[in-house]
Amino acid sequence: QVQLRESGGGLVQAGGSLRLSCSASGRTFGGLAMGWFRQAPGKEREFVVALSRNDAHAYYGDSVKGRFTISRGGDRNTVYLQMNNLKREDTAVYYCAAFVSIYYTDHKMVDYWGQGTQVTVSS
DSSP states (O other): OEEEEEEOOEEEETTOOEEEEEEEEESOGGGSEEEEEEEOTTSOOEEEEEEOTTSSOEEEOTTTTTTEEEEEOTTSSEEEEEEOSOOGGGOEEEEEEEESSSOOSOGGGOSEEOOOEEEEEEO
């Protein structure tokens, strides 16, 4: 089993930045593909970004490409999501996700979820 915990959400003005963190415990974290999804009120959970197990490949959703960056910490137990030039439409609960093998953009294929952290972007 893998337990994921997100942190770093909050309130920010449009154009600002936030960095989310996801810390893992339990199963060897370095062997997992990781990603972030988000869900706004009344909407389906949306793919944001994913990172392959060896960090060789990162895939971004179109809505965040060029503004968000995913990275993995040196301890291999933490994943970060740097969010720049935030827009009101980025407002959502952000969920950290882990995949046992390869990553998917379909939220139904996620193996483990964090509890979510709220990001609110004001105008």
